[in-house]
Amino acid sequence: xxxxxxxxxxxxxxxxxxxxxxxxxxxxxxxxxxxxxxxxxxxxxxxxxxxxxxxxxxxxxxxxxxxxxxxxxxxxxxxxxxxxxxxxxxxxxxxxxxxxxxxxxxxxxxxxxxxxxxxxxxxxxxxxxxxxxxxxxxxxxxxxxxxxxxxxxxxxxxxxxxxxxxxxxxxxxxxxxxxxxxxx
Numbered sequence: 001x002x003x004x005x006x007x008x009x010x011x012x013x014x015x016x017x018x019x020x021x022x023x024x025x026x027x028x029x030x031x032x033x034x035x036x037x038x039x040x041x042x043x044x045x046x047x048x049x050x051x052x053x054x055x056x057x058x059x060x061x062x063x064x065x066x067x068x069x070x071x072x073x074x075x076x077x078x079x080x081x082x083x084x085x086x087x088x089x090x091x092x093x094x095x096x097x098x099x100x101x102x103x104x105x106x107x108x109x110x111x112x113x114x115x116x117x118x119x120x121x122x123x124x125x126x127x128x129x130x131x132x133x134x135x136x137x138x139x140x141x142x143x144x145x146x147x148x149x150x151x152x153x154x155x156x157x158x159x160x161x162x163x164x165x166x167x168x169x170x171x172x173x174x175x176x177x178x179x180x181x182x183x184x
Contacts, residue, residue, distance in 0.1 A: 032141045036134050049123070055165070071085055109167075114178045124165045
């Protein structure tokens with residue numbers, strides 16, 4: 001038997017959550033985990049360009065956690081009996097430790113910086129923006145449905161990590177970090 005990727009069950013603009021409930025593809029829950037998937041894909045692009053094993057391994061772990069978050073968000077909390085992986089406080093701590101380690105070598109941040117510095121750092125800034133959008137969507141979802149608070153904390157810390165990662169990449173490549181100078 002050949003496995004087919006297409007089911008045709010979404011052709012009318014609906015999809016199924018884990019648990020079987022069908023919702024519109026424009027539902028905030030679908031938008032939330034779809035944005036997590038977009039972020040995860042973008043992190044794959046970043047990971048493929050990173051040359052250090054340590055950074056690559058952290059991004060791999062982040063991608064795994066994003067699949068966990070996507071699974072939680074794709075589940076109907078009232079209907080699903082499936083065992084879904086969960087996020088742990090230690091996952092947030094991993095990000096905090098990575099941020100702290102990179103910050104040890106970075107110059108003190110004295111102003112906002114313009115995104116850029118090199119192509120990889122720019123990709124990190126785009127991923128940070130996608131992460132912030134995912135966070136906003138999850139917060140909106142949480143106003144109407146149960147969402148573990150740890151997901152919002154993780155996404156918040158992940159966007160911080162991606163900002164510091166961009167700075168770290170610029171620094172390690174002898175790039176120039178351009179401070180934002182507001183016109184007065």
